[in-house]
Amino acid sequence: MRRQEDVRPDPEQLLKMIKQTEERDSQKFGKLKIFFGYAAGVGKTYAMLEEAHDQLAAGVDIVVGYVEPHTRPETNLLLPGLPVIAPQQINYKNIKLQEFDLDAALKRNPELILVDELAHTNAIGVRNKKRYQDVEELLRAGIDVYTTVNVQHIESLKDVVAQITNVIVNETIPDYIFERADSIELIDIDSEELIQRLKEGKIYREDKVKLAQQNFFTKENLRLLREIAMRKLADRISAEQQATAGSLDKQVNENILACVTASPFSAQNIRWAARTAEAFHCKWTAVHVATGDESRLSPQQRDDLEENMKLADKLGARTLILHGNDVAETLAEFANMSGITNIVIGKSKKKKGIRSLWEHDFEDRLISLLDKSEIHILSNNDPDASQVTTLRSFSFKRWLSWWTMSSTQTSKMMGILFVTTVISYLLKSWGVEQHNLAMVYLLAVILISRVTDGYAYGIVASVVSVLLFDVLFVDPIFHFKTDDPSYLVTFFILLIIALITSSLITSSRIQARLIVEREQRLQVLYDINRQLLKTRGLDSIVTITNDYISRSFNRPVVFYAIDEKGGIPKTSVSSSNRAEADYLLTRDEEAVANWVFLNNKIAGSGTDTLSGADGFYMPIASERNVLGVVGIGCREGIVNQESRSTLQMISSLIALAFERQQLSDKQRETIVENEREKMRSNLLRSISHDLRTPLTGILGASSAMLENEKSFDKETQHKLLTSIQSEAQWLIRLVENLLSVTRIQEGSVSVNKTDEIAEEVISDALSRIKKRFPKRKFRVSIPEKALFVPMDATLIMQVLINLMENAITHSPDDSVIDLYLHEKKDEAIFAVVDYGEGISDEQFPFLFEANSVANQKSSDSSRGMGIGLSICMTIVQAHGGKMKGVNRLEGGAVFEFTLPLTEGENHAK
Template sequence: MKEQGRLKIFFGYAAGVGKTYAMLDEAQTLYKNGYDVWIGYLDPNVGPETKQLMRGLPILPLKVMEPAGISSALTEHGNREDTGTAGGKTKNTEFDLDAALERKPKLILVDELAHTNAAGGRNKKRYQDIEELLNAGIDVFTTVNIQHLESLKDIVQDITKVYEKETIPDYIFDQADKVKLIDIEPDELIRRLEANGIMPSNAEEAADGNFFTKENLKLLREITMRKAADRISHNNQNENLTSDKAANIKLMVCISGSPSSARCIRWTARTAEAFHAPWVAVYVENTHRDKMSEEEKGHLQDNLELAEQLGAETVTLNGYDIAATIAHYAKLTGITNIVVGKSRNKRTVRSRFEPDLEDMLISLLHNVEIHIIPDSDHIKFYRQPKKKKPINSFYLSWIDTFKTIVLLVLATILSLGLKYMNIENTSIMYILSVVVISRVTSGYIYGTVASFLSVLLFSYIFTQPYYAFDFFNHDNLITLIVMLLTALITSALTTRIKAQAEYAVEREQQTEVLYEINKKLLVTRGLENIIAISNEYLTKIFRASVIFYAKDPITGARGILEQVDEDTEAPLLQSPKESKVAHWVFLNQKVAGAGTDTFSDAKAYYMPIIFQGNVLGVLGISYFNEALKNQNNRALLRRIASQIAIALERQRLSDKQRLILVETEKEKMRSNLLRAISHDLRTPLTGILGASQTILENDDTLSPDIKKQLITNIREDSQWLIRVVENLLS
C-alpha cells in the first residue's frame, strides 16, 4: 500500500505572528541534516528576516496563470516578485502542483493553506493541492490562521466584523499529523507590524483597521489556544471513552434555503467535534419547495455541501408538517440534540399567528434538547431575499386559468339543471368544482379564487333576490360563510394531498429504480454486462451520457461510453483531458469534475465506486443538462453507486474463486498424473537398480552371458524411461 505523506500545520491567530518564519527555520534545520526539502510557495509579503531564511533552500518554480487561462512555469528562482502584465492584464502566479508531483521531494513547503487558486487551475483551493501531495507520499509544511477554519468562521466574524471568504474544512486541520502553535503577545504583534510596515496577505484584514486592535487580537489568541488545546485533549483521550460518549450523543441540525443556516451548521460541527459525536443535517421538503427562488435554491445547495464538507450526514425528508417530520425522524434515529435557527422578526402576517418550529419540537420531543441559534443582524454580506412576484409564487398560467373558468361554468350549468329538477342542494356542485380545480391546477391560488367565485356565483344566481348580491340577508349570510369555509378548507386539503402524493410518487420512483437496478445486478454475471446494465439505467435516470472506467485510464484502459441523443458533446468524455480526471478520482478516491472544486471545467461529474476502501471503478455522468447539480440526484447516484460496488465486488470475488478452482483442478490433474505414471517409472527403475547391484556385488561369480543379459536389461529399461519422459514433455 502506498505510503501517505505527513502534514504539519504552523497555526497562528493572525498574520504576522511568525508562522512562515518558524516553518522556514525548521525546514533549514532538516535541510542541513540532509533532508530533501523544497520550497513550493511562500507569501511574497514576508519580512526581511523571513526572506533571509529562504537562502540555500531549493525553490520550485511557480506557475504563471495567463489572462487567457494558459499557464506556464517560471524558470528563475526570483519568481516571488511581480510577474508583470500582458495585454494590460496582470498575470497571477500559483503553486505548481504538477511540477511538485513530478519532482517528488521528501518535504515541500506550501504557505497559505486556505488560499483560493486562480481560475484555470486543477483545484479550486490550495488545501486540495496539498491533499494530492500527501496522497503521493510527500510530506508538507503549511501555515493557517484561526479565522480560516470553517467551523469558527462565524465566531471570528462576530469579533472582527470581517467576512472571511477563504476557509478550509475542519477535517484538514483535524487530520494533520502535527500542529505547531505559533504565539506572541498581541502588543508585540502590533509593534512588529508597525515597525516593519508589513501589510497582511489578506486584503480584507488589511483594509479593515478594526481587525488588528488589541481587544480583537486577545480574543483571537484565546480562541486559537483553545482550539490547539482541544486538539491535544482529543488526541490524548482514551478511545474507549470516546466511543462511549459518541454512542450517547447524536446531534441534528435543521437547515433550509436561508443563508443563516450556515451559522447553525458550523455551530453543530463545533459541538459535535467537542463531544466527538455523530451529527446529521436534515432538510424537509414540503409544498413550499416549488415556490423557492433560484437564490434560495442556491443557498440550500450551498448549505447541504457545507454540512457534508464539515463531516455531517445529509438527509432530505418529505412532509407537509415540518415539525412532525423532524420529530418522527429524530425518534427513529435516536437523536439527542436538535439545532434550529431562530429569525428575529416575522416577515408575514400568517407567520405571526403560527407557533414557532422550536415550540412545536419541544412539545413533540420531551427527551430531546433543542438548541436555538439566532440569526445575526449585523452580517454585512447578508442581503434580504427579493420579494417574489405573485406569478412565480402562485404559478399563474393561461391553461390553469382556462381550466378554472371551464369548471366553474360547468358547475353553474349543472346547478341550474338541478334547480330545474327542483333539487335545492346546488351548492354541492360548486364545492365539487373547487375540489376538481384544486386537483388539476398548480398551487393554492386557483383553489382559493375558485372558492370565492363559487360563493359569488351561488349568491348571485341561486339565492334570493335572484341575479343580485345581498350578503347582508341573514338567511343567506350563514349559508355563504359555511360554503366559503368549506370550499377553502377542501381546496387546501386537496392541494396538500396532491403535493404529498407527488412527493410519495417521487420517492416511490427512486425506490423502484434502486430495486430494479439491484434485481438486474443480482442476476447479471460478467464485468462487461454489469457495466452495460449500469450505464443503461444511469442514462435513463439522469438523461445524460455516462462513461464507466473499470480500470485506471493510466493503464491504457478506455472508458465504456453510453450516449444519449441530446448530448452532442458526449464523445469528448473519452478525451485525454477527461481521462485525466478519472485517473485523479482513482488515485484520490474523491469526486471530481463538473460541479466540484477539482477539475471544475470537465464535461462530466466523476464519482468513485468504492467498496471497503478499494476503488473498483469510476462513473462519469455528463453535466450537459446539469442533472447532478441537484443534491437529491447526487444522493440517488451515491445509492446507485453502492449497488454497483456490491455487484462489482461480487464479480471480483467470483472471478477470484474461479481462478482458485482452476488452480485446484490443475493441481488435482498434476497429482493424478504423477500417481498414474509413478508405477511405470518405478518398475524400470527398480529393474535397473537390481541389475546394476547384482553386477557390482557378484562380478567375480557371474558368467559372461548372465552379465551381458543384465546389462541388456538395464539398457532396455533406460530406453523405455527415455521414451516415457519424452512423451510427458512433448
C-alpha cells in the same frame, strides 16, 4: 462560447501528470505540518522558512512551492538560499495573477515543499478551486508539506470569529484538514507586541494600518482570537491523548444531527454541529426535509440550500435529503430509528399572529415526538429567516410571490367554472333549488384543485365560485347584494368549505407525489441491487449500472472500470442517444476521470476541482480502494445534492458488486489452485511407486543379463530385453502423460487449433499403437466425406492412443478394438469400444481422476497410478469438448469424446 470559469488545464499535460503519478515507486502518504497562528503577522511564514533552512542543512530535498509576497523584510531575507518553483501566471480580467504551480511541483517531486496560505482561493483557470486541495494532491503523491493558516480560516470557527470581530472571513479550510495534520506548531506572540508590529508597518502597508487597528486588530479581538487558537490546539492535543489512552467510550456513543434549510443561517447550525462533533469525536449528519413545496423557493433560496448541503459535506457530515409532508414527524422518525442523540435546530423570533393561537412551535412538536434525543436550539436575530426547517413559515410578501399563474392552468380553471355555470343554469331551469347549485360549484372547486398545480388555483376558484353563485343565482340577479341576509352565512360557509377542501386536495396531491418519488428512488435502488446480486462478470455489472443510472437521471453516463493493470482505460457509455454521450469521451473528460481515479475525490462540473468539465465524476470506492469512476453528463445542468446522494447510494451498491466479483474470482482461483496442489500431492505420493516399479524391472532384467551373460541362452536374453523395452516404453508414456497433464493444468501450454482431417489423426494414432501391440486387431469406421476438425493434432492423437491402450489393457488378447468417427450437428464424435470386462460400479465416480481418492484408481490403472484417462479428459476440455465413458449391454466399455467443429475460445486453463 465557453464561460471564463470553464477554462481548464491542458488535458495532455494532466494525463502526463497522472501517468507520472502512477509510475511513482512510493505509495506512501505525505506528512503535513501546519504553522498555526491567531492573526496575520505573528510570524508563521518566518518560522516556516527558518525550519526550511534547517531541513535543507540536514540534506532534505526541499523546495519553496509558494510563499505569499509579503512586504515584511525579516521574512523576505529568509527566502534566498532555498530552491523555488516559479509561480504560474494566470490572466484574469486583464490582470496577471500569480498562483502556486501544482503540476510543476508534482513533476519536481521533492521530499518537502513549502506552500504558504493554506486557505487561499485560487484564481479561475487553476485545476483546484482552493489551495488546500492542491496540498491534498501533494500529500497523496507522497510529498511532505509545510503550510500556514490562521484560526479565523477554520470553517467551523467562522461564525465565532465573525461574532468577535464583526468580519466575515470567506477563505476557509475544512476542519478535517486541520485534524488530519501530522504536526501543528502554534506561533504565538503577545497581542500588544503584535499591535506594536502593526504600528511599525511590519504587517501591512502604512495606508492600511489605521483601518486594521479600527476593525480587526483591536486588543480585545486579538486576545479572544489568541484564546480560541490555544483552545483549538489544546482540544487537538487532548483528543490525541484520549485516543492513545483508549478512553473514547462516551464520545463514540454520541450522534449529532443538524437540520438544514434554504436559510443562510443554516450554516450556523452546520458549523456548530461540526464543532460539537469534533469535540466529542463522533459522527454527525446533516438533514434537509423536502416537503414537496420546493417549487416555491426562489432561485437564491435554492442556491443557498445547495451551498448549505455542500458546506455540511465539506465539514465531514453525512448529508441526507428526507422526504415527508410533516417536517417534525419526518425528523423525529429518522432520529429515533438512527440513534441520534443530539439535534441542532435554529430558532427565530416568533411573529405574533392568528395562527400562533392554535399552532404549536416546531421545537415543541419535535420534542414531543422524540424518544431520547436532546435538542439544541440556536437563535438568530432575523425574524424572517426561520430555522425551523419548515418551508411553510414564510412572510406574506413571499407568499404573494408564489401567485404566478400559467395560462394553461388558468384556462383549465376558467373552463371548468364556465362549464359549471352552464350546468347550473340547466339545473335551475329544471327546477333545482339554489342551495343545491352551491354543491355544484363546490364540486367544481374540488375538480380544479385536482387538475391544477399549487394552492393558488383552488383558492381563486373558491372565491370566484362564491361570487358567481351570488351574482348569477341569488336574487337580485347580476348584483353583489342579496335580499335575504341569511345568504351571507351561506356564502361564508361555502367559501370556507371550498378553501379547506381545495387546500386538503392540493396537500394530498403533493404528499402523493412525494410518495411516488420516494417509491421510484427505492424501486431503482431495489432493482439495481437485485440485478447486481444475480449478475456475474465485470462487463455485465458495468452494463447494468450504466443503464439504470442513465434512465434514472435521464442523462448520458460514462463508466470507467478498473483493469488488471490498476488503471481505468476500460470505458462503457450509456445514453438514449449515443451521439449525446460523445462529449463524455473526449481527452478532457478522460483526464478528469483519471484524476478522480487517482485521488479518490469527486471532480468535474459543480465541484471545486476541474469545474470546467462537461461531466460530474464520482469514484466507486471501497475501503479507500478505487474500483472505478462513474461520470454523468452535465450539459443539461449540474448534478444537485439530492442526485449526488442517490448516486452515492448507487455507487455503494456497485462497489459491493465489484467486491463480490473480486471475491468470487479469488475464490475460483483458490479452488483451482487447491485442485492443482491436490494433483501435485497425488503425483508426489505416487511417483515413488509408479517410477520404481518399471525401474526395478529394468534394473532386475539388466542385472540378470550382466551377471549371467554367458549362461543365458538367446531366448532367455530376448525375453529379458523385451521386458526392458516394454518397461522403458511404459515409463516414457507415463512421463509424457505426467508432463502433459501438469503443463495443461498449470496453464503453461496453449491449445493451438488448426483444421485437421480427423481420419488422418486416427490413422497416425493407430499406426503408433500397432507398433507396440502388433498382434491386436482394430476396426475403424469413418464417414465417407473428409471431416475437418479444429484441433491440436498431437494432443488429440495422444488421447486416442491412451484410450486404445486402456481398451487393450481391459479386454482379451483375441478381441477386437473398434474406433468410430461421425458428425452430429456441430460436433465431431470420436469413440473407442472394447469387448472386455467393462467398468465396475466402484470405478465410475473416479473414472477420470488421477488417483484422487485413497485406495481408488481409474479404470486404466492396472499398472501404477493410471492417469491416462485423466490426461484425456484434460486435453478434451482444453479443446472445449466433452468426454464420457459407459458400459455396453453386451459387455465391454465405450469411451466417447466430442470436439466442436466451429473455431471457438481456447478453454485451456
